[in-house]
Amino acid sequence: MSQKPKVAFICVHNSCRSQIAEALGKYLASDVFESYSAGTQTVPQINQDAVRLMKQLYGIDMEQTQYSKLLTELPPIDIVVTMGCNVNCPYLPCKYRENWGLDDPSGKDEAEYRKTIAAIEQKMMALKEFVKENFEH
Template sequence: MTPSVLFVCVHNAGRSQMAAGFLRELAGERVRVYSAGSEPADRLNPVAIAAMAELGIDISANAPQILTTDAVKESDVVITMGCGDTCPVFPGKRYEDWDLADPAGRPIDEVRPIRDEIKRRVEALLDELA
């Protein structure tokens, strides 16, 4: 069975989109990848898009999605990034909270280290799922 991972942050415009972009790129068809936000923004953070593009990953066509109970139910692993108690919890799911700075409003030189930390954590997650 193909494992599924849901990345959740408040606006689904930066951290969760970068994490989903990395996992899609690194895992290919081996993992189903979703991302959502408790209060989705109107569009992705353009600096997050630029930071990912520097590594050859295009997330520009993605759009912030609202977090649904069904999305959590359908996921094997739920990674939250600062959404607190807004994420529904179901027994038998694996939950992790990644404490990462929010890239919103930051210049690209401050977003790159956040991006790189997300990549490191996604690589570790992929190793665990394999």
């Protein structure tokens, strides 16, 4: 059996959206693909509002399993999902890519975070179906 495709969720700082996506990818789709996240720059800690809400909503403690990392730390990736970082979007070679076009909720209120997390969950389920249909396992 070949290994599962590797999906990288990337944005510039790897602190909020891409971290949420990595956590939700592991939580919702680990049977179909492996999830990673990274950025072109790193931050000392993951966005604390995102950490708190992911604990609250899913019981996931992102700080236990995840940290901000650079693209160069990733293994070879099959699928790249950019979070929506306009001009500075990092480039990674891959077989398939998509841009989720999500605004960064950093510095905004909790409602914005919840909206972003819900959007990521929805897109994750769609990606899971896409990978099931288009990638050999």
